[in-house]
Each structure stands twice: as structure tokens, then as C-alpha cells.
Amino acid sequence: MAVTSKRGTVATPRSTNRQPGGLSLGAIVRYVLLTFFSLLAFSPFILSFLGTFKTPAEITAFPPTILPQNWDVNNWVRVWNFTIPSVQGLLLPRWLFNSTWLALLNVATQLFFCSLAAYAFARIRFPGRDFFYFAIIASLAIQAAVTIIPAYVFYSNIGWINTFWPVIIPRLVVPVGILMLTQFFKSIPKELEEAAYMDGLGRFGTYWRIALPLSRPALLTFAIIAFQGSWNEFLAPLLFLQNPNLMTLPVGMSFFRFQYTNDLTAILVGAMFNAIPILVLFFFFNRYFIESGSYSGLAGQ
Amino acid sequence: MATTSPKMTGPSQQRRRSLATREALTGYLFIAPYLIVGGIFTYGLLFYVFGLSFTNLTAPFSRVAPQFVGLDNYVRAFSEPDFLRSLANVFWYFVVVTLFQTIGAILLAVLLNTRLRGIRFFRTLLYAPSVTSSVVIALIFFWLYQRFGIINYILGTEIAWLQEASHLFDPLWRTLGVQNPAYFVRGPSVAWMAIMVMNIFTTIPTFMVMFLAALQDVPGYVYEAAELDGATGWRSFWYITLPLLRPVVALVVILGTIGTFQVFDQAYVLTSGGPLQTTLTPSLLIFQKTLGRQTTPEAGFGAAMAFILAFIIVVITIIQRRYIEPATQQ
Numbered sequence: 268m269a270v271t272s273k274r275g276t277v278a279t280p281r282s283t284n285r286q287p288g289g290l291s292l293g294a295i296v297r298y299v300l301l302t303f304f305s306l307l308a309f310s311p312f313i314l315s316f317l318g319t320f321k322t323p324a325e326i327t328a329f330p331p332t333i334l335p336q337n338w339d340v341n342n343w344v345r346v347w348n349f350t351i352p353s354v355q356g357l358l359l360p361r362w363l364f365n366s367t368w369l370a371l372l373n374v375a376t377q378l379f380f381c382s383l384a385a386y387a388f389a390r391i392r393f394p395g396r397d398f399f400y401f402a403i404i405a406s407l408a409i410q411a412a413v414t415i416i417p418a419y420v421f422y423s424n425i426g427w428i429n430t431f432w433p434v435i436i437p438r439l440v441v442p443v444g445i446l447m448l449t450q451f452f453k454s455i456p457k458e459l460e461e462a463a464y465m466d467g468l469g470r471f472g473t474y475w476r477i478a479l480p481l482s483r484p485a486l487l488t489f490a491i492i493a494f495q496g497s498w499n500e501f502l503a504p505l506l507f508l509q510n511p512n513l514m515t516l517p518v519g520m521s522f523f524r525f526q527y528t529n530d531l532t533a534i535l536v537g538a539m540f541n542a543i544p545i546l547v548l549f550f551f552f553n554r555y556f557i558e559s560g561s562y563s564g565l566a567g568q
Numbered sequence: 569m570a571t572t573s574p575k576m577t578g579p580s581q582q583r584r585r586s587l588a589t590r591e592a593l594t595g596y597l598f599i600a601p602y603l604i605v606g607g608i609f610t611y612g613l614l615f616y617v618f619g620l621s622f623t624n625l626t627a628p629f630s631r632v633a634p635q636f637v638g639l640d641n642y643v644r645a646f647s648e649p650d651f652l653r654s655l656a657n658v659f660w661y662f663v664v665v666t667l668f669q670t671i672g673a674i675l676l677a678v679l680l681n682t683r684l685r686g687i688r689f690f691r692t693l694l695y696a697p698s699v700t701s702s703v704v705i706a707l708i709f710f711w712l713y714q715r716f717g718i719i720n721y722i723l724g725t726e727i728a729w730l731q732e733a734s735h736l737f738d739p740l741w742r743t744l745g746v747q748n749p750a751y752f753v754r755g756p757s758v759a760w761m762a763i764m765v766m767n768i769f770t771t772i773p774t775f776m777v778m779f780l781a782a783l784q785d786v787p788g789y790v791y792e793a794a795e796l797d798g799a800t801g802w803r804s805f806w807y808i809t810l811p812l813l814r815p816v817v818a819l820v821v822i823l824g825t826i827g828t829f830q831v832f833d834q835a836y837v838l839t840s841g842g843p844l845q846t847t848l849t850p851s852l853l854i855f856q857k858t859l860g861r862q863t864t865p866e867a868g869f870g871a872a873m874a875f876i877l878a879f880i881i882v883v884i885t886i887i888q889r890r891y892i893e894p895a896t897q898q
Contacts, residue, residue: 294682294684297679297682297684298684300679301679301680301687301690301694302690304676304679304694305690305693305694308693308694308696308697308769308773309693309696309697311697311705311708311709311712311769312696312700312708314712314718315708315711315712318711326711327714327716328716329716329721330721331716331717331718331721380601380602381602383598383599383601384598384599384601384602386598387594387595387598387599388599391591391592391594391595391598392588392591392592392595393591393592393593393594393595393596394592396595399599399603402606402611403602403606406606406610406611408826408881408882408885409610409611409614409878410826410830410878410881411830412829412830412832412850412851412854412874412877412878413614413617413874413875413877413878414609414610414613414614414617414874415854415855415858415874416617416620416854416858416867416870416871416874417613417614417616417617417620417871418609418613419858419859419867420616420620420625420867421613421616436605436609437605437608437609439601439605440601440602440605440606442602442606442610445602470591470594470598471594474598495699498701499700499701499702499703500701501701501702501703501832501833502832502833502851502855505836506855506859517701517703517704520703520704520707521703521836521837524707524710524837531710531711531714534707534710534711535707535708535711537707538703538704538707538708541700541701541703541704542700542701542704545699545700545701546696546699546700549692549695549696549699550692553691553692553695556695556699557691557692557695557777560695560698560773560774560777560778
């Protein structure tokens with residue numbers, strides 16, 4: 268079967284080799300391949316989720332089992348109750364809490380400051396606008412691996428190590444959000460805003476009352492990118508949040524992995540604590556996730 | 569500006585100018601948060617790392633004032649076996665991962681680009697691996713890659729994937745009778761290849777959706793015209809789809825390059841650079857040198873390595889732009 272174009276707008280039925288009502292051979296081959304690859308893509312999550320209910324003996328059994336022999340929730344309880352001598356209280360709930368509020372805070376500040384800057388780049392004329400826009404694009408190439416050392420030195424000197432500041436302040440506003448939302452604001456018609464501006468709403472009022480409500484889908488798409496970025500971030504929190512009390516889930520999980528090298532069920536439960544919230548979010552908002560995926564690269568062009 | 573007849577345009581022009589000034593001030597005010605944050609934490613730190621790379625700063629919090637040492641750190645970097653080894657490792661990683669993730673992403677996008685019933689369901693399942701964090705994936709594969717794990721069971725092998733330090737091309741050199749081939753030409757180690765496979769598994773979906781978005785922007789008549797000319801199936805893929813995807817290929821390769829050269833999370837969580845440093849990456853080495861858990865911290869030296877890494881990434885992406893992109897201008 269030929270490669271079919273499937274844009275909704277191009278509604279030309281060109282599948283000459285597809286009988287109405289029946290499936291062509293091409294479609295069957297496609298279904299088989301799609302099923303195979305989908306299983307391959309999703310099986311690690313299913314297998315490890317099932318694995319979390321196995322006993323330590325069963326998890327390393329050979330040949331491996333797929334379904335646990337006895338469903339045992341004890342592993343989840345054990346990981347939830349994980350403590351270390353130097354810290355009071357349970358660690359896992361704390362990491363979950365840290366990751367959650369940090370991600371929500373990052374999303375909130377990035378939505379506001381990125382859309383504000385994007386609005387200026389799309390609508391307001393000021394000297395140096397193109398220069399600053401270019402600087403934002405160029406900054407995408409400057410990645411964490413290059414700046415972690417000076418960041419570490421700098422934060423040590425101002426007393427930021429083992430505080431949350433290094434994962435809040437540098438992330439108040441991020442380039443990818445500005446680029447993406449600028450493109451979006453440019454694509455919506457100005458007329459509505461101009462009328463509001465003439466009525467004396469002012470620039471901020473126009474942005475806040477007119478432009479933002481019109482951009483809900485784009486804002487949601489960007490919120491997903493921002494949340495995913497914050498929730499999954501590893502290197503920066505690993506360096507700057509070394510106190511187990513302050514760790515986020517991914518850092519906590521890696522800490523956990525080095526504490527329990529051989530306790531595979533515990534490691535898998537840890538992975539699930541990190542994966543399940545974002546996977547649930549993904550199944551509810553998968554359209555926005557996928558849109559954000561196709562967007563995040565293009566914003567960098 | 570035309571100010572030749574101030575009498576006629578004076579007041580209104582003045583008003584317009586003050587309006588423009590207000591407008592500009594508003595613009596700066598709106599972008600001020602980024603100017604401050606980006607100015608300090610991106611560009612400021614970039615200059616700082618450049619400056620630090622010429623000093624002998626040890627611990628980041630050292631009370632001893634660092635001294636200027638000229639190019640010493642750079643000279644030393646190129647004779648440091650660990651650093652050269654990490655560059656060789658990351659080079660193989662970049663070649664293999666970028667190649668296979670791009671090909672895999674294109675093929676899956678083409679497979680998904682159809683009007684079949686339930687296609688959104690498949691798209692959702694296929695995208696799932698890129699939603700979770702690299703740490704989650706690493707922990708899951710840590711289990712799958714066990715000697716008595718599922719992967720060995722399916723393959724019928726008994727390999728300790730993450731502890732195996734033999735290299736891809738070792739058998740080749742052995743049959744050729746070459747004794748002690750250079751580290752670089754031995755290729756990636758088994759452990760490193762296991763991490764590559766895992767990484768490809770998670771990044772294919774990310775790039776798949778970019779290709780899918782591009783494919784869906786191709787109007788249907790392009791393929792219809794091709795079909796009239798007798799181009800279907802593989803011919804239509806090769807002569808129509810691929811050339812149309814070329815700008816996205818360029819983007820995906822460049823993003824892949826930037827990503828693979830900085831690989832850190834997976835190597836840190838799974839192998840910490842071992843076995844025999846065959847999974848040591850520049851980012852991991854820089855991290856170790858800065859924190860100095862194993863040795864005395866050498867932040868100045870780490871900064872020089874970071875700058876060399878950044879330089880290599882920039883050079884390679886410029887070369888890629890030159891060779892992949894111009895053809896799109898046709």
C-alpha cells in the first residue's frame with residue numbers, strides 16, 4: 268500500500284486498493300506492525316508494574332514469570348515506609364511532595380513570564396527586539412552540561428546549595444516557552460486586541476484579558492512541556508539538592524538505587540512512583556503531550 | 569526622521585514619539601524577567617565557565633583564591649586518558665544513537681501516518697516511552713538487563729549486559745591478529761551498547777511525533793501525482809517522502825547530536841561510568857571532577873573540559889547544517 272496522507276482537510280479518498288467495508292492487505296500489515304511496536308514500547312512499563320508485586324525470589328526467577336504468583340503489595344508498603352537514619356520521617360512521600368510542588372511552581376512561573384515575554388516579541392515594537400529574540404534562540408545551544416560547573420561554584424558562593432533556589436530561580440522563565448508562544452501569538456489575528464487597546468485597556472490588560480484567554484490550547488501544550496521538564500529533570504537537582512530531605516523523585520530514586528543495589532522489587536516500585544503520575548497525566552492529555560512533542564523541536568528552528 | 573516642518577507635525581509627532589517610548593518601555597518590562605534570568609544563568613554562566621577554565625580552582629567553595637594558569641587545563645585535558653576515553657565513548661554513542669533513533673522515528677511516523685481506525689490509540693501507546701524520565705527508564709532496564717532477566721531469556725543468552733566490558737570490534741581485531749588496538753577503534757563496549765539501545769527506545773517516540781507532524785502537512789495531491797507517475801510504496805517513500813522530510817531530518821539530527829554528546833543520566837544511574845570506564849561520558853567526568861567524590865575536586869579543569877565539549881558540539885552541528893540543510897533550499 269502506498270503511503271497515505273491523512274490530513275483531515277485533504278479529504279480526497281485516494282485509497283484505490285482498499286475495498287469499502289473490508290480491510291486491504293496493506294491495512295492488515297500495518298495493524299500487525301503497529302500492534303507489535305506498541306507492545307514493544309509499552310511492555311517495559313507493564314512488566315515492571317507486574318514485577319512490583321513479585322517476591323524478591325520471583326523477580327529474579329529464571330525463566331521469568333509475567334504475572335506474579337501471589338499478588339503482594341508488601342513491596343509498595345516497604346518502599347513507602349523507607350527511612351534512613353539521618354532523616355526523620357518517611358522519605359518517599361516527601362520526594363513526591365517536593366517533585367509535585369516544584370513542578371507546579373515551575374509551570375506557573377513559566378506560563379506567566381514566558382507568555383508575557385512572548386507577547387512582547389509578537390506584538391510590541393521596541394529597539395533590539397530581533398537581537399534579543401536571536402539571543403533566546405542561541406541560548407538553546409547552551410546546555411546544562413556546560414554550565415553546571417560555574418553554576419555549582421556560583422551557588423556555593425551565595426549559599427544556594429541544598430536550597431530550592433537553584434531549581435526555581437533559573438527556571439522562572441525558559442527560552443523554549445518564549446519561542447513557542449511567540450509563534451503562537453503571531454498566528455492569532457490582532458484585530459481583537461487592537462480594539463481593546465484603543466478602548467484604553469493598556470498593554471498588560473490586553474495581554475491578560477484578551478490574548479491569554481485566546482491562547483488556552485497553546486498554554487496548555489506548553490504547560491505540559493514545562494511540567495514534564497520539571498518532573499523528569501535529573502542533573503540539576505542531583506547536584507544542588509544533595510540533602511535527602513530536599514530531593515525530588517528522580518534524584519531520590521537514584522539515591523535509592525545505590526542504597527538497594529540488589530533489591531530489584533524496591534527499585535521497580537520506586538520507578539513506578541515516578542512514572543505513574545506522569546503516565547496518568549499523559550493518558551488524559553495525550554493530544555497535548557504529542558502536540559508538545561512535535562512543537563518543542565520546531566520551536567527551536 | 570522627517571522633522572523638516574516642525575510647525576505642522578510638532579505636537580502630534582511628539583505625542584507619537586512619547587507613545588513609542590512608552591511602548592518600548594512596556595516591551596522591555598515584559599521581557600525583563602527573561603533578560604535578568606537568561607543574562608545571569610545562561611549567558612553569565614557561559615562567560616564564567618570560560619573564565620574558570622583558565623584557573624586552577626579546586627573545590628567550588630574553596631577559600632583559596634584561584635590562580636590564572638593560562639591554557640594548562642586545556643593542554644592537560646588532551647593528555648588525560650579519562651577524558652580521551654570519554655570522548656571516544658560519547659562519539660560512538662552519538663553515531664549509533666543519532667542514526668538509529670532518526671531511522672526508527674521516520675519509519676514509525678510513516679507507519680502511523682494513515683487513516684486507519686484506532687490509529688490514535690496506537691500513537692498514544694507508541695509515545696509512552698518518551699513521557700517518563702530517563703531515571704525511570706534506567707531503573708526499569710536495570711532489571712530487564714539482569715543476567716537472569718527477561719532480555720536474556722528472550723534472546724536465549726546469558727550476558728551480564730551492564731557489566732560486560734568487551735568491545736564491539738574486539739573479535740574483528742583478534743581475527744586480524746592486531747595486538748592492543750587503540751581504544752577508539754575497538755568500538756563501544758557491550759555495556760555501552762546496552763545503554764544505547766535503551767536510549768534509542770526512549771527517544772524514537774520523541775522524534776517520531778516531529779516527523780509525523782511534518783508528514784501530515786504534506787498535501788495529499790503530492791502523492792496522488794506521484795502515483796499517477798507510477799511511484800507507489802517504497803519508491804514514493806524514497807523519492808517523495810524522504811526529500812520532503814529533509815528539514816525535519818536536519819533538525820532531528822542536530823537535536824540528537826546536542827542530546828547524545830551530553831548523555832549523563834543513564835550512565836550515572838546504570839553504570840556510573842563502568843565497567844572499565846567504557847561508559848564514562850564527558851558530562852559524567854565533569855560532574856565527578858567538580859564534586860570530587862573520588863578525587864580532589866578540580867573545578868577549573870572541569871570547566872576546561874566542559875568548554876571543549878561545548879566547542880565540539882557546536883562544530884559538529886555546524887557541519888551537519890552545512891551537509892543536511894542546503895538541499896532543502898532547492
